[in-house]
Amino acid sequence: MGRVKKALAALQDRGFRWFFLARTLTLVTGSMSSIALAFAVLSIDNDAGALSIVLTAFTVANIVFLLLGGVVADRLPRALVIQTSYVVDILSIGTTAALLFTHTATVPLLAGLAALNGASAAFVMPAMQGLIPQLTTPGHLQQANALLSFARSATTIAGPVVAGGIVALAGPAWVMVIQAAGWALAIVFLALVRLPPPVRGQRAGLFHDLHDGWREFWSRPWLWIVVLAFMVLNAIHAGAWGVAGPYIAKNDPLLGIAGWGWVVSAEGAGVLVMTLLLLWLPLRRPLRLGMLGMSALAIPLTLLGVHPSVLLLVAAAFVAGAGVEVFSTGWNVTMMEQIPEEKLSRVSSYDMLGSFVAMPIGTLAFGWLIARADVTALMVGSAIVYAVIALGTMLVPSIWRMGRATAPAEREPVSDGV
Missing domain, CATH: 1.20.1250.20 (MFS general substrate transporter like domains)
Known part of the structure; x- marks a missing residue:
């Protein structure tokens, strides 16, 4: 029991527990939606080039906004930055689902929505990196990062399998609905994390x-x-x-x-x-x-x-x-x-x-x-x-x-x- 307690030591910290639940939930649903999006694009245009356009739109937008995301995450409460980004994601994911349900989705539209998701992720990633040390003790940092890596790798293996089954049975739009619901619940979990305000020095812009x-x-x-x-x-x-x-x-x-x-x-x-x-x-x-x-x-x-x-x-x-x-x-x-x-x-x-x-x-x-x-x-x-x-x-x-x-x-x- 002592070894198990040591391995899970970071979960003793209440703030990290809520963050870990939120992060695991978004990892699970996110790993599912990436598979669903690929099949959604290919159902519109069965061409690898079309899929590369959508994926590139996400990557380029993510790279463009990363530095701004880092500044915002240091200026504002990091949990709030993540929650706001999740709201943007819910809107874009919900729009994607609606387009798929109504059979009005096109590759340019999906590329535009993917770019919005990529820009949103550019704010989430630096905010999460800065948030973790605020949620746990220095002695628990390695366990905290290992737990997050475990959740990420486990969902990477299991998520696509589940997503493939849902896409085959009900279509990719329903996977998007599940992701939006997961993101909404993650916002609630993050609302239970209380942090001090950001350190504010003299800033010129x-x-x-x-x-x-x-x-x-x-x-x-x-x-x-x-x-x-x-x-x-x-x-x-x-x-x-x-x-x-x-x-x-x-x-x-x-x-x-x-x-x-x-x-x-x-x-x-x-x-x-x-x-x-x-x-x-x-x-x-x-x-x-x-x-x-x-x-x-x-x-x-x-x-x-x-x-x-x-x-x-x-x-x-x-x-x-x-x-x-x-x-x-x-x-x-x-x-x-x-x-x-x-x-x-x-x-x-x-x-x-x-x-x-x-x-x-x-x-x-x-x-x-x-x-x-x-x-x-x-x-x-x-x-x-x-x-x-x-x-x-x-x-x-x-x-x-x-x-x-x-x-x-x-x-x-x-x-x-x-």
Whole structure:
């Protein structure tokens, strides 16, 4: 019982419990709606290009509004920012459902609504990053982030399965209705979280806040070096794993489409198992171990080019998924411990912008390269670049030496005032 209590320690904090319930609910319904939206678009225009337009609209709007989202989340109560964004989501999701029910949906309309969702998410993500340290004690930060990762990975595995059944039986519009209901209930849960007002210093406006966040971001070499590394790592992952992987699976009988499904599931299982381990195992050197864990993706990338056997790839993808989760939890904990609370959302928005901005480039580049280059050379070369960049970051002293912050031992988080 003692080990279980330690693993679930963050849930002792009342504010985090309500936030965790809200976040889990939106993760479940959100993972369902992404599948439903894909089938909704394809039911209108059975063309992969149409789907890419809708997905790109979401991504571009998200990137464009990220920095503004970080400023707003540092200026206003973060729970309120999230709730307001959820209201916008409910309106856009409800409109999508209505268009699907009335058979009046078009690809441009769905792209416009997806862009609205992407812009809304740009406010939610920095706000959530800044909110978590306000809801739990410093000693519970790792468990809190591992619990959220567990919920995310579990719903990523289960949500699409449930969504597929609902879409097949009742159509994609009903999945949108479920998502809107989930978002509405999440707003209620977040209303039960009580936080102090944001720290308000002397502010000269939006650009002053952006500059202040940039100065905080650039003053920490460990931070901007890792973000620059992930600009390339995420581009390779999006292109080599997200585009070249399915292409190889479809055209190499050694792997096959069904085999690729097992590989992707194994990656998710690796994430899930590692989240459970991190509920107990402390990360003493979160960045060192995290970047070492990220380098593990080079193994399945190499196998995709050299010998895409299902069993070998399943094992390698499991290890890679576990490594990704070590970085994810370690990175979030480090950010929350090292960045001042009143600037955390702005700094996180710079982190997210730098990490995400090159992903569309990676997707397009590998889509072009996979049809023109030698597959083995392309994948092995990508794996080498990936490993060199991930491991190379550990040569930076502040990344290699970064440990857990010495924080006040057991300060009480501000939660619901009870």
